[in-house]
Amino acid sequence: MKLAVVGGGSTYTPELVDGIATGESTESMPDITEIALVDPDEARLAAVGGCCARMLASAGHPARVTTTTDLSTGVDGASAVLLQLRVGGQRARLADETVPLRCGCVGQETTGAGGFAKALRTVPVVLDIAARVRAVAGDAWLVTFTNPVGIVTRALLREGHRAVGLCNVAIGLRRLCAELLGVDLGRVRLDHAGLNHLTWLRRVLVTGDRGEVDRLPELLAEHGPRLAEHAAAPLDWLRRTGVVPSYYLKYFYDHDAEVRRQRAGVPRAQVVAEVEAELLARYADPTVVTKPALLDRRGGAHYSTAALHLVQALTGRRPGEHVVNVGNDGALPFLPADAVVEVPAAVDGTGARPLPVPPLEPRWAGLVAHVAAYERLALEAAVHGGRDRVADALLAHPLVGQYALAEELADALVAANREHLPWAG
Incomplete structure (x- = not known):
């Protein structure tokens, strides 16, 4: 089986490969023959790809690691494609964490205004990647770890892609x-x-x-x-x-x-950028053949276990129950069927189907309904663009919800992300 990783130059990738080489998934995935890392950054690919190849060789796993900047080459023949990209890198993340703070809102890369900015940059890129994957490897499953996972997964499912969203929480x-x-x-x-x-x-x-x-x-x-x-x-x-x-x-x-x-601390993006620089230097060291302990500071703990077990289920090797991001389809009856929820699901070679869950109490359901409505508006803004769509989505978010604040944030987010938003000019 060939596994492709889009965003394969990420410092997360050795965590995934460690799960294949030495982790608890090794015995149940002996048939992985190739791990294709796809990334536009050749320098990162060289460092990460070289380290991953040494990790597999050291553990005695027969899979080979290939690296490419060409998406079609990387995903051709893949049974599953993992999406773990960050449009704009840590520089854009820094804006996600600091621009909302200047407006008095929490600055976080997946939640609130910062998470919305990430969705604006990310959704169009992911949809383009998905369409190209479908053209080359139409039967491949897309497993997206790319944040904001709920909005990204909803975008993929709305376009009919074979996709499941994954989080390590x-x-x-x-x-x-x-x-x-x-x-x-x-x-x-x-x-x-x-x-x-x-x-x-x-x-x-x-x-x-x-x-x-x-x-x-x-x-x-x-x-x-x-x-x-x-x-x-x-x-x-x-x-x-x-x-x-x-x-x-x-x-x-x-x-x-x-x-x-x-406001009193150091932005997480700055900390991660420093950790990433050190990790990349270690990955480039030819003597490094195991996952560095420093990777634990990067985040994404247990990503490999969750991702690999999910791939096993989606490819029919090990059907089972997984907590994933999937179309609602009645799991939470107060939400539309096409909303994306995070619940236990039965997963096999035909896909992921949400399992029945007890009703959410009103004190939780109210917030879920509020955020789900925002996510729908956020997706429309990400797909169709427009400064006013951005402002409308922000007004619908429970962490914003004020006319003047939504207008101020809309202008600030568009200005900070202009290079990644073709419609912004």
Whole structure:
């Protein structure tokens, strides 16, 4: 099987290859024969590709690594294509994190105004890539890790592409819960529902002698501080509500404090740029044959496990249940069928189908409906362009929601991203 990675020059890529070479997915994916890394940056490709090839050779895995700047060459013959690109690089990310702050809004690359700016740059590029993949490798599955995952996945599905969105939040929570309970990961399922980066963990279902039992109450009672730290949420709130929110919900539930912290700190984009520079230097070192520990500071933990297991399911090798971003199709009845939700899904060679989940309580459902409406407007702005569409989407976002602020942010975001927005002139 050939696996293609678009954005293969990313410093994330050795995390993926480590999962193939030495991780828990190795035994179930012995048939990977080629990993094609596609990226317009030849220097990054050389460093990352060379390191990945050495990692596979050192682990004794037979797959070969190929690198190319030509998309058609890279995806030709691929069974699955992973999308992990960042339009504009860390320089654009820095704007995503700082421009909203100047307007008094949280600056984050996937949430709020910053996440919207990323969608404006990213969606047209991803749709172009997807169309070219379909022309060359029409049966290949697209697995997108590219943020904002919910909006990007919705764009792909709307155009009829064979696509599934993936985030590492759920796999991180699942692993943490298994660790705290001292049980095998395979025995743990999550009742995890909402939108990408807007989810709540409501049950931790563990299979044992008594069948499947929800052990989240036990986790909150015995390991509450650890869960609260992971979620960046108050412990008493977790125990009162009985849920664990995604840590991205701090940008909604603790917005003003987050703005103060961000203004007092160093932008994450600056930190990541420094980590990336050091990682690329290590990848270029011919003596490096394993994933550097420094990669843990880059983010994306457990990406390899989630991505590879999902690819196994989509290619019919290992059907199963995965928490993914998928068309709603009634999973959350208060949302349109074509909304993209993040829920457990049954995944096999025919695709991903959302599994039934218990109804979301009104206190969660209201925010989900609000953000889903914004995401629809954000997608229209990303596909069709126009400064007024940008302002309208911002006004619909719960973290903006004011006339003057939406107008100010629209002008600022368009100005900061003009080189990536052909319609902006």
